[in-house]
Amino acid sequence: MPQAKSLPCFDAGSEYCPCVLASLGQCISCSMLQGRDTCDCGWSGVCVCAEFERAGRQARPGREQSTAHVTTLTPLERPRDDYKAYLAEIAVPFSLARWCTLPGSFVLLRPEAAREAFNVPISVMESSAHSIKIAVECRGPKTTALETALLRDRKVVVTGPFWSGLQGYTQLASLARGNTLVIAKGMAQAAVPPIASYIRSRGGNLKVLIGPGTLGLVFISDILERLGAQYEIMPRAEDRNLGRISDEINTGSYHLLVSAGSKLQHQAILNLLSTISEKDRLVSRFVWVSHLTMACAEGICGSCLLAGVRGCKARFDDRFEAHLLH
Numbered sequence: 001m002p003q004a005k006s007l008p009c010f011d012a013g014s015e016y017c018p019c020v021l022a023s024l025g026q027c028i029s030c031s032m033l034q035g036r037d038t039c040d041c042g043w044s045g046v047c048v049c050a051e052f053e054r055a056g057r058q059a060r061p062g063r064e065q066s067t068a069h070v071t072t073l074t075p076l077e078r079p080r081d082d083y084k085a086y087l088a089e090i091a092v093p094f095s096l097a098r099w100c101t102l103p104g105s106f107v108l109l110r111p112e113a114a115r116e117a118f119n120v121p122i123s124v125m126e127s128s129a130h131s132i133k134i135a136v137e138c139r140g141p142k143t144t145a146l147e148t149a150l151l152r153d154r155k156v157v158v159t160g161p162f163w164s165g166l167q168g169y170t171q172l173a174s175l176a177r178g179n180t181l182v183i184a185k186g187m188a189q190a191a192v193p194p195i196a197s198y199i200r201s202r203g204g205n206l207k208v209l210i211g212p213g214t215l216g217l218v219f220i221s222d223i224l225e226r227l228g229a230q231y232e233i234m235p236r237a238e239d240r241n242l243g244r245i246s247d248e249i250n251t252g253s254y255h256l257l258v259s260a261g262s263k264l265q266h267q268a269i270l271n272l273l274s275t276i277s278e279k280d281r282l283v284s285r286f287v288w289v290s291h292l293t294m295a296c297a298e299g300i301c302g303s304c305l306l307a308g309v310r311g312c313k314a315r316f317d318d319r320f321e322a323h324l325l326h
Contacts, residue, residue: 006031006041008315010164013046020059021299021310022052028299028313062298067112068092068158070150071131076217085137085187085215087125088150092132092158100127103195104166104289107132108159108297110142111149118142121294123165123190126223135190137215162297165191167316168287171256175285176202178255183245183269184220186213188260191289193223195258200227209234209248211241213261240265246272249284257284263291 009028011017018027027033030048031040041048072089092100099105105127108119120142126133138147149156166172176199184192192208199206208231210218224231234241249257249272257273259266266288276283292304292311299310 006034007309009048009313010162010315011313012048016060016062017046018048018052018055018059019062019298021313022048023057023059026299026310028310063159063161064096065157065159066093066096067155070154070156073150073154076135076215076219080216083137083139083215084147085135085217085219086147086150087133087135087219089131089133090156090158091130094130096158096161097127097130097132099161099163100124100132101194101197102163103172103198104163104169104191105194106160106162106165106297107134108162109134109136109146109156111145112153112155112157114145114149114157117295118145119159119295119297120146121162121165121297123289124161125190125193125220127194135187135219137187159297162312164297164312164315165290166195166287167290168285169315171285171287172198172258175256176204179205179253180207180256180258181248181252181254181284182206182208182258182260183211183265184208184260185211185265186215186261188213188262188289188291189218189220191260192220192258193227195260196224196227196229200229206230207232207248207252209241209245211261212236240268242268242272245269249273249276253282254284255282256287258287258289260289261291266291 006029012029021027022033025035027048029041032049068090070088071091074087076085105124106121109122110118122134124132138144180199182192196206206229208224210231211234212218218233234244259269294312295301295303297312299313304310304312
């Protein structure tokens with residue numbers, strides 16, 4: 001399916017651009033490299049076509065893969081026998097760690113002896129000079145194999161960094177100094193600390209409504225307290241806390257709303273915002289943590305393809321384009 005239009009790409013202008021998609025005529029952002037006659041890239045600060053020509057029409061190397069050692073591994077409390085999750089700290093090169101501080105950063109992890117088909121996209125919770133911290137929930141074949149590598153081998157193969165774990169980044173960048181409400185549930189909590197750090201470092205105000213989700217645990221409260229971010233743990237509710245969320249949105253003056261959870265949560269919050277837009281009051285801009293299925297995270301395998309768009313690379317900065325994710 002051809003891409004409907006050119007969209008900004010998370011990798012545009014980075015050391016990974018132009019990528020192999022350019023040489024295959026499948027570039028996310030450049031209509032010229034898609035084989036069209038006119039340019040409609042919208043200009044994101046770099047001309048991908050010119051960079052591709054300057055490079056002799058050769059793609060730049062993709063992300064490096066490296067074997068990394070697990071320095072700490074902490075099991076999270078198990079609410080049920082079939083739920084297992086861990087917090088882990090992994091030693092990585094500085095060149096990787098320094099780019100994992102951005103909101104939406106994630107890496108691909110797999111056991112050292114496993115094929116790339118076992119890659120698991122994992123949000124980076126925190127990053128220091130030579131390490132990253134992650135949270136892993138072990139449910140299916142991929143994460144079960146990863147659990148074995150974490151526990152027994154104490155080393156994994158890391159590929160990254162990637163930045164498309166958060167959609168609506170332009171809204172975050174422009175409104176970070178205002179008031180932000182984050183709704184986070186389950187394992188999607190792992191994506192919140194970099195967002196909170198970004199907002200707090202810019203003098204913004206932040207409140208996080210946390211739901212334990214099916215995992216049944218809250219594991220980011222210590223980080224939020226350290227950052228000086230206000231948070232509230234929501235109990236289980238029949239309406240999935242939509243009443244509490246609606247009250248908070250209606251009584252607060254939030255410039256930005258961040259949804260970290262499932263696509264059903266994203267849609268429910270968008271529905272709440274649509275009712276507020278009919279009233280004479282501030283309407284928050286919408287940012288959401290991506291829930292896309294990913295395998296390569298480079299736009300090649302097609303597992304993230306939606307409406308003709310390779311979602312693992314494309315940037316959606318208009319909240320009304322969120323329907324593409326449903």
